[in-house]
Amino acid sequence: MKKLRLHGAYRAVRATLKGIRPLPPRISGSGPPATGRKGHAKRRRGIAVSDFVYWAVIAFLFAPLVVLFAYSFNSSKSGSWTGFSFMWYERLFLGSGLLWNAFGNSAIIALGSASAATLLGSLAAVGTSRYSFWYRPYVKSMSFIPMILPEIIVGVSLLVFFAGVGLKLGLLTVWIAHTTFNIPFVYLLVSARLEEFDPSIIEAARDLGATEVQTLLRIILPITMPGIASGFLTAVTLSLEDFVITFFVAGPGSTTLPLFIYSAIRFGVSPVINALSAVMVAGTVLLIYPARNFLKAYAAH
Amino acid sequence: MKGSDVTVSGISKSFGAFKALKGVSLEIKKGEFFSLLGPSGCGKTTLLRVIAGFEEPDSGIVGIDGRDVSGLPPDKRRCNTVFQSYALFPHLTVFENVAFPLRLKRLPNRLVRELVMKHLSLVQLEGHAEKRPSMLSGGQKQRVAIARALINEPSVLLLDEPLSALDAKLRQRMLVELDSIHDKVGITFIYVTHDQQEALSVSDRIAVMDQGLVLQIGSPQQIYENPASDFVARFIGETNIFAGVVASREGPFATVECEGLGPLLVEANGEAPLGARVSVAVRPEKIRIAAESPGARPELNVLSGVVEEPIYSGFQTKYIIHLAGGGSVTVFRQHANWSEGVPDLKWKDEVYLSWSARDSVVVESDAVANDEVVNGAARPPAP
Ligand SMILES: Nc1ncnc2c1ncn2[C@@H]1O[C@H](COP(=O)(O)OP(=O)(O)O)[C@@H](O)[C@H]1O
Ligand SMILES: [Mg+2]
Numbered sequence: 276m277k278k279l280r281l282h283g284a285y286r287a288v289r290a291t292l293k294g295i296r297p298l299p300p301r302i303s304g305s306g307p308p309a310t311g312r313k314g315h316a317k318r319r320r321g322i323a324v325s326d327f328v329y330w331a332v333i334a335f336l337f338a339p340l341v342v343l344f345a346y347s348f349n350s351s352k353s354g355s356w357t358g359f360s361f362m363w364y365e366r367l368f369l370g371s372g373l374l375w376n377a378f379g380n381s382a383i384i385a386l387g388s389a390s391a392a393t394l395l396g397s398l399a400a401v402g403t404s405r406y407s408f409w410y411r412p413y414v415k416s417m418s419f420i421p422m423i424l425p426e427i428i429v430g431v432s433l434l435v436f437f438a439g440v441g442l443k444l445g446l447l448t449v450w451i452a453h454t455t456f457n458i459p460f461v462y463l464l465v466s467a468r469l470e471e472f473d474p475s476i477i478e479a480a481r482d483l484g485a486t487e488v489q490t491l492l493r494i495i496l497p498i499t500m501p502g503i504a505s506g507f508l509t510a511v512t513l514s515l516e517d518f519v520i521t522f523f524v525a526g527p528g529s530t531t532l533p534l535f536i537y538s539a540i541r542f543g544v545s546p547v548i549n550a551l552s553a554v555m556v557a558g559t560v561l562l563i564y565p566a567r568n569f570l571k572a573y574a575a576h
Numbered sequence: 577m578k579g580s581d582v583t584v585s586g587i588s589k590s591f592g593a594f595k596a597l598k599g600v601s602l603e604i605k606k607g608e609f610f611s612l613l614g615p616s617g618c619g620k621t622t623l624l625r626v627i628a629g630f631e632e633p634d635s636g637i638v639g640i641d642g643r644d645v646s647g648l649p650p651d652k653r654r655c656n657t658v659f660q661s662y663a664l665f666p667h668l669t670v671f672e673n674v675a676f677p678l679r680l681k682r683l684p685n686r687l688v689r690e691l692v693m694k695h696l697s698l699v700q701l702e703g704h705a706e707k708r709p710s711m712l713s714g715g716q717k718q719r720v721a722i723a724r725a726l727i728n729e730p731s732v733l734l735l736d737e738p739l740s741a742l743d744a745k746l747r748q749r750m751l752v753e754l755d756s757i758h759d760k761v762g763i764t765f766i767y768v769t770h771d772q773q774e775a776l777s778v779s780d781r782i783a784v785m786d787q788g789l790v791l792q793i794g795s796p797q798q799i800y801e802n803p804a805s806d807f808v809a810r811f812i813g814e815t816n817i818f819a820g821v822v823a824s825r826e827g828p829f830a831t832v833e834c835e836g837l838g839p840l841l842v843e844a845n846g847e848a849p850l851g852a853r854v855s856v857a858v859r860p861e862k863i864r865i866a867a868e869s870p871g872a873r874p875e876l877n878v879l880s881g882v883v884e885e886p887i888y889s890g891f892q893t894k895y896i897i898h899l900a901g902g903g904s905v906t907v908f909r910q911h912a913n914w915s916e917g918v919p920d921l922k923w924k925d926e927v928y929l930s931w932s933a934r935d936s937v938v939v940e941s942d943a944v945a946n947d948e949v950v951n952g953a954a955r956p957p958a959p
Contacts, residue, residue: 479663483677484651497667
């Protein structure tokens with residue numbers, strides 16, 4: 276629940292920012308053509324105020340990250356700056372077997388649950404948009420429930436369920452849990468994409484001789500690919516960062532990165548975690564641009 | 577001749593309680609350019625979809641080439657559809673859009689290229705093969721859709737308002753082109769439109785539809801000159817309609833006593849029994865307008881009135897004339913032979929209208945239409 280709200284707040288800020296001030300051309304790629312001198316002159320005052328708001332919000336969002344980044348290079352464990360050093364990175368990459376074990380678990384779970392959720396969520400979206408059957412409205416409304424329910428309730432109910440069917444807590448249960456909460460997100464994103472496209476395209480494919488399966492593979496799938504891809508990426512992200520649900524359904528040997536970090540932090544913040552966070556932020560930034568460009572290129576046609 | 581004959585008999589189709597088609601029957605000949613014409617919502621698309629196989633009729637039979645195709649899926653009928661929204665595949669190039677059916681059949685690349693290029697040149701798009709649909713103009717998308725629908729070499733092509741999304745000039749050009757494509761491929765075209773000008777200019781025959789029924793089938797000329805009912809007369813072109821009662825009959829002519837106007841002499845093809853309530857339809861371009869009375873001649877109907885509104889539009893002037901007996905009449909005066917004398921008719925001028933009995937027809941008056949006759953004297957004079 277908290278995660279969702281944060282996500283929403285972030286989106287709202289982003290949207291507001293976009294409205295106030297176009298992103299610098301470096302970031303927006305093939306951005307809009309530069310506005311004429313006249314337009315600028317007219318709006319100078321407005322821009323001055325919005326510039327201030329823009330930088331204030333940026334500072335607010337990124338200051339913690341900057342601090343974290345700086346402290347990952349601190350040469351001591353203390354809260355004050357004692358000198359520059361790579362020691363925490365050394366310890367992160369060379370002396371943290373358990374951490375990398377947890378990272379491995381997270382990666383397996385994230386990719387595994389995102390793949391399963393993408394497959395199931397996309398098929399569900401195609402099914403509810405293309406076919407009508409008596410329980411279609413129920414599928415449509417029920418699929419949102421895991422998204423709306425507080426995570427703690429999802430976590431507890433999954434735990435009770437796994438105990439009930441006698442499934443031992445471990446990677447399998449974490450995978451099932453993550454797949455469960457990821458499906459609605461994929462379903463939503465793919466449905467949105469499907470709703471956009473003209474149903475007569477499918478009729479045209481059938482008219483020209485495509486079978487149901489050929490229509491799915493050659494027409495529906497490629498057209499909805501941006502929705503499927505963003506569904507997959509969303510699922511990976513949600514799975515990587517999930518703590519509450521995982522906390523309930525993880526067992527020995529299936530500790531994920533968030534669980535590991537939480538348990539490590541209970542004994543005081545280790546700068547290794549700072550280093551790890553810095554690496555993850557850098558990794559995310561590096562991954563976002565290719566992904567964005569891919570989606571953009573795909574959406575362009 | 578290539579192409580198939582299409583038989584539609586007794587097709588009915590309901591959506592819930594709403595009857596979209598109420599027993600439609602048509603015989604379409606091989607190679608014909610056949611139009612389904614009617615106002616929006618009259619069931620044209622539904623009928624086309626029934627013929628194509630996208631819609632299962634509640635009752636009735638569709639035959640193509642003498643074979644009953646009811647129940648067959650769209651790709652098993654030898655017809656293909658050009659959709660109103662083009663329905664191009666956005667992720668494929670123009671070439672691959674047109675090649676789509678051939679790829680499904682796994683034809684060798686060389687043959688695919690040959691066939692696709694042949695069809696792209698038929699619609700004059702050879703230079704655009706590698707573009708994506710989003711880079712094309714409306715008219716070009718339309719051509720891709722036509723090429724794609726023709727590549728399977730169907731014997732019937734179904735077109736659902738293919739030009740409705742284009743602007744007026746382009747529509748005229750595409751219409752001519754469509755006609756020439758029809759001549760080249762020689763297959764049967766079934767063309768849906770709500771635009772009577774389109775239908776009149778390209779069709780071999782037209783079926784006029786309204787509210788799920790076919791009202792009249794005939795050549796453009798038959799439909800225009802001899803409309804079967806009020807509705808057809810008013811839907812196709814502009815018409816003056818006068819309601820009245822058949823007072824007498826002599827030979828091919830009937831005298832219809834019209835309220836407020838007196839007797840009108842009208843050509844009546846058979847059905848107009850004495851005492852029947854009918855409508856008289858006169859096209860605005862058939863009426864002569866003059867400042868002096870043309871004099872009495874037996875076959876001439878003459879009315880007098882006052883110019884209410886002259887509307888000049890270059891090639892002609894449209895006059896709305898307020899009749900002495902109440903009601904108003906629309907008259908077109910072509911500007912041909914302008915030099916022989918410019919009729920200087922102005923607002924409030926008294927004029928005489930005349931037309932030959934042969935230029936007006938008796939049409940069935942449907943009760944609904946009678947209440948809303950636009951031009952004619954059927955509207956009771958204001959008290
Ligand atoms: N799938 C459908 N479900 C319900 N009503 C429909 C459906 N398809 C068409 N109709 C109704 O049938 C009538 C005829 O539609 P249509 O054949 O599309 O008319 P046209 O093409 O002549 O404009 C319309 O009133 C329309 O609302
Ligand atoms: Mg229609």
